[in-house]
Amino acid sequence: MQNGRVSSTPDLTRYAWLSIAAAVVTIALKTGAWALTGSVGLLSDAAESVVNLVAAVVALIALRVAALPATGKYPYGRTKAEYFSALLEGVMIFVAAAVILVTAVERIIHPRPLENLGIGLAVSVVAAVINGIVATVLLRVGRAHRSMTLEADGHHLMTDVVTSGGVLVGVGLVALTGWQVLDPLVAFGVGINIVITGSKLITDSTRGLLDITLPAEDNEAITRILRERTTPQTRFHGLQTRVSGRERHATVHVLVPDGWTVHRGHAFIEEVEEELRAAVPGLIVLSHLEPINDPASYEDIPTGHVEIHRVDSEDHHVSENPPENRAE
Ligand SMILES: [Zn+2]
Ligand SMILES: [Zn+2]
Structure with missing residues (x-):
């Protein structure tokens, strides 16, 4: 087993600095105004x-x-730290949504003429443009590097943009129609939208903390290689995959002929692991070598595992049962 950790984790902290800079500039703008x-x-x-x-x-x-x-002390690294900041962003977004929703409902019940038009509106448009640009960068980089932290911060900034956009639309509609209730109605819609964003962030980071399996396309890439490598002599079972922050992990049992030397078996798993890493860059693979004809090899399949073969296929029974136990 080789470790893909070093090469697959470029430094993303400069994007957090970009977000810090955007916050400082918008604070300065708003306090100045x-x-x-x-x-x-x-x-x-x-x-x-x-x-x-x-x-x-x-x-x-x-x-x-x-x-x-x-x-x-931390043999697996600390990649899951990203989920904590994403969870916090989700909670912050929820609080923002609650404030917007409560204010909106209050204004629907007790309509009030709009204040703070003019410079206030101009400043929030400028702040929204800054946040919008930074949010787009964070979301793009976050997705490309599977960074929950950057994605969450991008979503957070984007909710601010949506909020400012909602204010503009509300003010515009009131100016056009003279109907005051339209402004809080738009704000209410914005609040609901933000609740959805916040709950997605909380769900995604919780799933990461709970070691959810890799995305379907990664699992498909892995199982396709294992299916291609399945022969009358070599099989695989008990595949488990999980995400851990930006890292992707896989564990699999590799069954080879009982008579193979340790050297030959090891060479085989190194080859398969290499193919898996080529298909899923940075994948951290751990394989467990087993003799194909020993019934004990089939007693250790973890309850929760990713199906390598389709459950209804002949290959599925082949990989889950020793040769002499085959029902067919
Ligand atoms: Zn090795
Ligand atoms: Zn096994």
Whole structure:
């Protein structure tokens, strides 16, 4: 077994710094506008950007911790640190959504004329453009490198953009129709949208913490190779795959003829592992070599495993039962 950890984890912390910079700039913009106008709305807007700053700093810490090398104390590394910041972002998004929903409902019940148009609106448009650009970068890099932390921070910033967009649309609709209730109605829709984003983040990071199996396309790439390598002499069973932050792991039992030397068996699993890593870059594979005719080899198949062969196929029975036990 070789370890793909070193080569497959480029440093992503500079993107957290980008997010920190965006938060600092938007805080400066909003407090500057507040100082000029004395508008309380702008001050609470600035408070929202402070939340972004806190989230970005937490993202930076999470990425730093996740990139720490494995040690005797943490033999598997600390890649799951990314899920903690993603969970926190999900919770922060929920709180933001709650504030928006409560305010919206309150304004639907007690309509009030809009305040803070003019400079307040202009500042939130500029802040939204900055957040929108940074969010797009974070989401793109986060997906490319499977970084939950960057994806979560990108989603968080994008909810701010959607919120500002909602304010603009609401103000525009009220200006067009004169119907005050449209503004809180749009805000309510924005709040619901943010709740959905927040719950997706919380669900995804919880699944990661619970060692969910790899995405279907990765499992398919792995099982395809194992099916291709299945012959009357060599079989596989008990495949388990899991994500751990940006890392992808697989464990599999490799069954080879009882008479093969350790040397030959090892050469075979090294070959298969190499193919798996070529198909799923950075995959960390651990294989367990077993004699194909020993019934004991078939008694250790983990309850939860990824099916290598289709359950209804002949190959499935072949891989789960020793040759003499075959029903066919
Ligand atoms: Zn080896
Ligand atoms: Zn086995």
